[in-house]
Every structure is written in structure tokens, then in C-alpha cells.
Amino acid sequence: MFGTVYTGFGYWDVTSWILFFGIAAGLTLWLRAQGRDDYKEGTDQDEIYWSGNVVPEDGEDISVPASSAYWGFRKALEPYYNRLIGMHTGIATDIVGFYVLVVAFMAVFILIA
Amino acid sequence: MIGNAPFFVVGILFLAALVAIFMEKNLIKIAIAISIISSAVNLFLVALGYRTGATIPIHYLAGEGTVMVLPTPQAMTLTAIVIALATTALLLSIIMLVYRHYGTLNVDEIRRLRG
Amino acid sequence: MNWNEHLPALLLAVPLFGAFIAPVVCLFGKTTRNILMTGITFITLIIALLLWKNVLAGGPAIYVMGGESFNIALPSGMALPIRIILEADAFSAFMVLCGAIAAFAGALFSTNYMEKFSGMGRFTSLYFLLTVGMLGMMVTGDLFNFFIFIEIASIASFGLIAFWRDKPEAIEASLKYALVSQVGSMVFLIAAGCLYGKYNALNMAAVGSLLQFGTMEKLVLVFFVGSLAMKCGAFPMHMWLPDAYAEAPSGVTCLLVAVSQASLYGLMRVCFSLYGINLGGSFIPWMIIAMGLASMFFGVSMAVVQHEIKRLIGYHSVSQVGYMLLGLGVGLLVLKDARSMAEYGFTAMKGGIFHIFNYTMYKALLFLAAGAIYYATGKRDLNQLGGLARRMPFTTFMFVIAAAAISGLPPFNGFVSKLLIYESVFAVHPALTVVALVTSVLTLASFVKVFQTAFLGPEKNALVSTREVPAGMLLGMGVLTVAVLGASLFPAWTLSNLVEPAAKALVDQAGYIGAVMGGGL
Numbered sequence: 001m002f003g004t005v006y007t008g009f010g011y012w013d014v015t016s017w018i019l020f021f022g023i024a025a026g027l028t029l030w031l032r033a034q035g036r037d038d039y040k041e042g043t044d045q046d047e048i049y050w051s052g053n054v055v056p057e058d059g060e061d062i063s064v065p066a067s068s069a070y071w072g073f074r075k076a077l078e079p080y081y082n083r084l085i086g087m088h089t090g091i092a093t094d095i096v097g098f099y100v101l102v103v104a105f106m107a108v109f110i111l112i113a
Numbered sequence: 114m115i116g117n118a119p120f121f122v123v124g125i126l127f128l129a130a131l132v133a134i135f136m137e138k139n140l141i142k143i144a145i146a147i148s149i150i151s152s153a154v155n156l157f158l159v160a161l162g163y164r165t166g167a168t169i170p171i172h173y174l175a176g177e178g179t180v181m182v183l184p185t186p187q188a189m190t191l192t193a194i195v196i197a198l199a200t201t202a203l204l205l206s207i208i209m210l211v212y213r214h215y216g217t218l219n220v221d222e223i224r225r226l227r228g
Numbered sequence: 229m230n231w232n233e234h235l236p237a238l239l240l241a242v243p244l245f246g247a248f249i250a251p252v253v254c255l256f257g258k259t260t261r262n263i264l265m266t267g268i269t270f271i272t273l274i275i276a277l278l279l280w281k282n283v284l285a286g287g288p289a290i291y292v293m294g295g296e297s298f299n300i301a302l303p304s305g306m307a308l309p310i311r312i313i314l315e316a317d318a319f320s321a322f323m324v325l326c327g328a329i330a331a332f333a334g335a336l337f338s339t340n341y342m343e344k345f346s347g348m349g350r351f352t353s354l355y356f357l358l359t360v361g362m363l364g365m366m367v368t369g370d371l372f373n374f375f376i377f378i379e380i381a382s383i384a385s386f387g388l389i390a391f392w393r394d395k396p397e398a399i400e401a402s403l404k405y406a407l408v409s410q411v412g413s414m415v416f417l418i419a420a421g422c423l424y425g426k427y428n429a430l431n432m433a434a435v436g437s438l439l440q441f442g443t444m445e446k447l448v449l450v451f452f453v454g455s456l457a458m459k460c461g462a463f464p465m466h467m468w469l470p471d472a473y474a475e476a477p478s479g480v481t482c483l484l485v486a487v488s489q490a491s492l493y494g495l496m497r498v499c500f501s502l503y504g505i506n507l508g509g510s511f512i513p514w515m516i517i518a519m520g521l522a523s524m525f526f527g528v529s530m531a532v533v534q535h536e537i538k539r540l541i542g543y544h545s546v547s548q549v550g551y552m553l554l555g556l557g558v559g560l561l562v563l564k565d566a567r568s569m570a571e572y573g574f575t576a577m578k579g580g581i582f583h584i585f586n587y588t589m590y591k592a593l594l595f596l597a598a599g600a601i602y603y604a605t606g607k608r609d610l611n612q613l614g615g616l617a618r619r620m621p622f623t624t625f626m627f628v629i630a631a632a633a634i635s636g637l638p639p640f641n642g643f644v645s646k647l648l649i650y651e652s653v654f655a656v657h658p659a660l661t662v663v664a665l666v667t668s669v670l671t672l673a674s675f676v677k678v679f680q681t682a683f684l685g686p687e688k689n690a691l692v693s694t695r696e697v698p699a700g701m702l703l704g705m706g707v708l709t710v711a712v713l714g715a716s717l718f719p720a721w722t723l724s725n726l727v728e729p730a731a732k733a734l735v736d737q738a739g740y741i742g743a744v745m746g747g748g749l
Contacts, residue, residue, distance in 0.1 A: 014639050058688065059687045063614050067611055074532075084530060089227060093137075098467070099408060143407065200406070204406050210390070214399060228534075
């Protein structure tokens, strides 16, 4: 049941993975439990560190919006993304145009090859 | 060659309507073009079943003819016509709702979902 | 009456019956409607399981609609198949099982999700019609019947995608899908008509046994592959997919995922069982592999930059379909070469087919979790969400499992099927594996972004009043989580009992044809 999966080139064993994961998890939790638990809740000792500034009340002001995630990735691949997003115009008949182009391309090449 | 005329008509209709779909800007014209494509395909199916000099494919009414037209494509065509009817009706009601929301029937302006 | 022989027809009859009595039953109130929806889909799931057991034990299940015998002996001694025949072999039974589980989970989810909607009688009816269309696509053995079921599923999906009639985006998404779907279906019908005109048979097995690869068959194959790949969401024709999946109500999206898989089933049926050894050269397999690679890479790079949660998951759908096209395309490439088939081709096919199962399960779960977020907070934009893990622990847990599965993290099932695909595709050309691995990394990147912005992070004041979603929605997600975890913890059992018979049945064109034509090509 909990068997190994033999691909032609190697194998994957669920039981061994879970065993190793359990050992590593146990080690991590033991390390985490070595911390101090004599802090006072709700005072300054419990607050996050925000570069020494006053932490705002609303979480809205601290969080990084999702549109700025992977900003560097997007900026580095700017030419590629401009062309790719330019292709997704959102016009309904463009999809039909692409479909006809693909079928025409395949038809021409299958008759040649 | 003259016997192949229906198939030439099918080809011309299909290609004309296909070009119309991505050249036209008005949604109603695009819906009409889709309807023409359905008609072309139905014509193709009916024309497939014809045999030269044959009579209708009903046994008791055939008369003296011994060769009958194939009935299967006729059944296929009837089904395809009904399906095209349902789809055209739904497509037209969707276009009507699009007009109510967007105020325009121009395909280039109905693109709030893009990117 | 022997129920076992009527199973393929019951599979279609039960949801169809549900579709027709739904408007009447829904007059009696909300509870009756919920019982109808969950009951009928549960019975369909039971029938799917029984059909699968039947097919594994006894070979392909043939069912003749409305008649006693399925072939008629001509005076020359040949047996000609007549009447509409449903043929369910192991691959069909496998796909039916995936589809039935997705339909059940979507129905459970929709009992609570669609509370504020009116016109629920029509929703239930359309939902069952979509289920019938999907299941019919998977069990039929007849080309024209396949077209009919494609159209039933398409018409039902046009209505369901546009169900949120007050939102203009939903109507626009439905319009785009309707346009391209109609053109694709008409091209499919022309191709089926061409095959009928030449071979005078509509039955897939009959055409498969008579087929000779000439110019007309080349064009017919191109039309089939183009139309069915468009309906799965392969690369240049995928633009309708994120729009349609994002704007449909989430229970419906769960089922639409399975409907796209039915089109993939059709593509494989045409390539493997209709053409098979007559495929003629390696242009079409390489074309399928190329579409797979393009879908994978461009799908995931579009997904990384989205900021609306369901649209992002929809682009991932495009990319995952690329994996399946890649695995099955490699299998198709080496179909005639017995040595390569045994070495890596069969493993690639097993990987592709296992990926179909895994993908249906975890993608449906992702869409349901996104729907749960929308139900609880009323927002779909990731820029406005945050800190939901404190308020919605169950949804978070199930979302983590689905996100880890789609990214290919061990020990989940996504990892197993992707491993099979990577290792076997490497033998064709290393560049294919490189693209697949990069796609996997980018998938993980985008799901880390989604998980962090939606669930982790500080508590926003606007979202303080969100609570966990109701029990019906949690149950729907739970069904899929159980399936994902089951395939993750018992991969060897799943592979040998579920996937391997399906892969063997797909490769075995002679068996498929022989079940109907009676012994040999």
C-alpha cells in the first residue's frame, strides 16, 4: 500500500520521506522549544520590530501589496512581458484568430511533412 | 465536376463566414457569421448523403427506384440544426445582456477582462 | 435485471433525470434542492465507482442505446456496427471517476455558496446538464455522439459562466467562450462528417479499423487536434480560459475543470484509438509536445504577475494542461517503437494520465478554496486580502495542501506525477525537462505569493469580521482533500490500480476496436 513507485530511472518512497520529515520536524520543534517563555503578553515585548518606528494599528499599512511581489522579476523581463501581455488583448475575436492561425499552420505543415 | 458544386459552395460559405468573424467589429454581425458557418456545415452533411438518381429513403414510398439517398446524414443534419438553434439563441441573449451592461456592441470595446 | 450491464447508460440517465426534475423539485424550498443536488451527484459517483470496478474486471463495457445487438451481419459475412454504442474502457472509466468526484465536490460546495442567488432551479438543471455532457463525452464510442455531448456541455457552460447576470465581466467571459467554442465545434463537425463520407461509419472503432492515412485523413486529424486542444486550453487558444474560470461561480468552475479534461480525453481517444498505428510520421506528436511546452511556460509566466486570485489559478490551469499534453505527446511519439515505449514511453503516459487525476483533484480544490475566500470576505483582489489564516483555519489548511500539490512538492501527488513526466521526457530531449522544471519553480513562486498575501501577514481592519465558511463548503473541499491525500499517501496502489490499466487500454488500439468489431482488426 505505502509502496515505492519505481520510475524507469529511479524510485520514490513515501514512507521514507515521511519518516525523515518527522525526524526533521521533531528536531525543529525541540529547537523552537528552547526559547524563553517568561515574556509579558500585550506589552512592548510582544510587538513586532518595525525598524524602530511606531507600529501602526491597521495591518493595511504594514503589508506589502500583492502587485509589488516579484517586482524585480517582472522588471527584468520587461520586453518579454510587454509582448506577452500585449498578446492577451481581451478582444473576443482575437481568440478565434489565433485558433484559425494554429489550425492553418498545422494543416500546411502536415501536408508538407 | 458539376456534381461537386455543393462542396464548393460549402467551402466558400465557410471561409467567407470565418473571415467575417475576425474582421467584423459588430457583435450581431459576428453572430450572423457563426450562423452561416452552421449552415455551411449542415449543407455539407446533407450533400454527403446524395447518390445520383436516388429516391427518398423511405421504404414504402420509394416507388420503382432501387437506389436510396443515405438517411444517416439527414439525421445528423437535423440534430446539428437543432443544436445550432439552441446555441444561436443563447448567443443572442448573451449579446443582448452585453449591450445592456456595456452600452456598445463593438468588439474592440468589450475588453474589461484582459492581461 | 442485471444492473451491471446497464451501468454506462445509468451513468448518463441519472444526472439527466435530475436535470429534468430540478425545476419542479426546487419549488419545494431550499432543503429539497440541496438534497437533490448532493443526492444525484452522490449516486452518479457510486455508479462511476461500480463502472470502474466492472471495467477493470471484465474489459471494455459495451452498451447499445435502445437496441439488442450492436452489429448486423451482412450477406458477405462481415459484421457492421450499427446504432449508437457507448464503449467504456479502462481509460474512460478512470476519467469518469475523476469527473464524478469533481461534480460531487462542486455540488456540495454550491449548496452553501449560492445562497444569495435567485433562479437556483435553473442553476441545478444546468449543473446536471453539464455533468451529463462531461460524462457522455467520456463514455461514448461514436464520433457524432461525441460532438453532441460537446455541444451539451458547451451550452450548459455558457449559461453557467454567465450566471452572475449583474456582473458585466461574467457576461463578457461567457461571450468569449461562446464565440470560440462554436467555431471549434463546427470545425469538429466538418471533420467528423468527412470521415463519415469516406468510410460510411460513425462508430470510432469501425472508423479506426478502416482508416488509411491519406491527404484527407491528415486534414481531419489536424481539425480534430486543433478543436480539442482549444477546448482544453492549449497555448495560443487559451485566452478564454482564465476569464471563464474566474467569472463563473466557484462550484461551477470546479466542474468546468473536469469538462476541459473530457476534451483532453477526446484528443487522446482520437490520436491513440482512432488513428493509432495509422498516425503517419511524427508531426502531430511533436505538435502536441510543442503546444504542451508553450502552454506550460507562457501560462505560468502570465500567472506570476496576476493579482486577482481566481484569474491566477486559471492561468495555472493552462500551464498544468501543458504537462499532460507533454506526457501524452511523448507517449504518442514512440507509439510504434516497442523498445522506446517500454523504456520511457509508457512511463510518460502513466505520468500524463496520473497527472490528469491529480490535476482535477487539486485544481478543483484550489478553485473551491478561492471561492470560500470570496464568500467569506467579498473580495477577490489579492491587494486587499491579508491575514486570513487566523480566521479561516480549515480553508488555510486545505489551500496549503492544494498549493503544495500543484507546485510539485513532496510528498504530495503532484510530485509523483511530475517526477514520472520529468524522468521519461528527459530521454526524448533534455530541454523538455528543463522547461518543465522551470515551470514547476515558477508555479511554486506564484503560489507562495498567493498564500502569503491572502492568508499570512498582519490582520487588516477591513477583514476583522470574516468567519470560517459554512459546513457544506468545507465538506465539498474535504472530499477533494481526501482524494489528494489518498493519492499522495498511496502512490503505488493508485498507479497500479487506477493509472496503469488506463494507460494500457489507451495504448491498445486493437483491444478497443476488437471489443466492438468482434475480434481483431
